[in-house]
Amino acid sequence: MKRVLFYKPGDIRVEETEVPVPGPGELVIRNVVSLTCGTDVKTYKRGYRFEPPFAMGHEASGVVHAVGVGVTRFKVGERVVAHNSAPCNNCYFCKKGVQSMCVDQLQNQVLNGGYAEFQKIPAIIVDQNTFAIPDDMSHKQAALLEPFACAVYGTAMTHFDLGDTVCVNGCGPIGLMFIRMCYLRGARVIACDMSDTRLAMARKMGALETVNVAQVGDQAKAVRELTEDCRGVDAAIEAVGLPEVWNVAFNMVRPGGFVLCFGGTAKGLTVPVDTTKLHYEQITIKGVFHTTPAHVNAAFELLKMGAISADDFVQNEYPIDDIEKAILEHASGSVIKNCIVYN
DSSP states (O other), rough: EEEEEEEEEEEEEEEEOOOOOOOTTOOOEEEEEEEEEEHHHHHHHOSSSSOOOOOOOOEEEEEEEEEEETTTTTTOOOOOESOOOOSSSHHHHHHHHHHGGGGHHHHHHOOOOOOOSSSEEEEHHHHHHHEOOTTTSSSHHHHHHHHHHHHHHHHTSSSOOOEEEEEEEEOOOHHHHHHHHHTTTTOOEEEESSSSSHHHHHHTOOEEEEEEEOOOOOEEEEEETTTGGGGEEEEEESSSOOHHHHOOOOOOOEEEEEEEESOOOOOOOOOOHHHHHHHHHOOOEEOOOOOHHHHHHHHHHHHHSSOOOOOHHHHEEOHHHHHHHHHHHHHSSSSSEEEEEEO
16 A cells, blocks of 8 residues: 655655554554645644654545454444544543543554555544544545544633634634634634635634734734724634744733634744733633544534535645645645545
């Protein structure tokens, strides 16, 4: 089979390897589609925390090719989608109810290898975060599960009430999913981005107001001017992964407001915080990472309901040999996501 391996920034290769064999409790899936992701773009450009060479891709869906001993929930030929992780439910953080911080999950149970013709799914993920795809759901729709689960979790962690104003900074795939979820939760959404194309999609997702940050001198001020008495938004979400945008989000919230920092930044970066503003305006800043099984399940139910559509998020199709082209087009911002398809 073919799979994609990362060797160093700017160097990813399609290589041949043996089709995996499932162990006890495991599945081997023949992938039908894999989607490009912002994390793949960052990995291509600057590497990742794994030691090279390592397999890439974590948004895929397909058909069960083989089942391991003890698997009873799935059978060969069944259409399935697997999330890319699952918590151990035994460590300190899992027992404290913070499964996104699971020690075992962070170290061992994050599944990469979605850019491949076949993929082995660990038993812990089969047990907790693998789903049978309904007949009326496309493989592209199902493959949105991982990023959408992150947006569902992040939105659930953002403090706002019905009718509040929320600004989402960044209209990439995750940002657009945040916009949709905030809209569905009853927020008045303001969206910020540098691309008119993505801002148009933000409006389709439910944003009432948009700000092209390339056309304003002070992004935070421009957003505050869209709120009553220019007091600022009730909550601001950062979905870009740049420290300067974290700071912009901090400066656009009202006193007592809430800032969610979701976009992952490069290692070693820091953000200066106006301590007087933080203290006297009682602003809450919260970092959120990844998701939990409860929110993965919620995301899958929302996908079945059509809360978002692959027609809006997935643009062009490429064979696996053109993976670099697919990732670079994603990086250019001319598409929301691209799709790798397998024969």
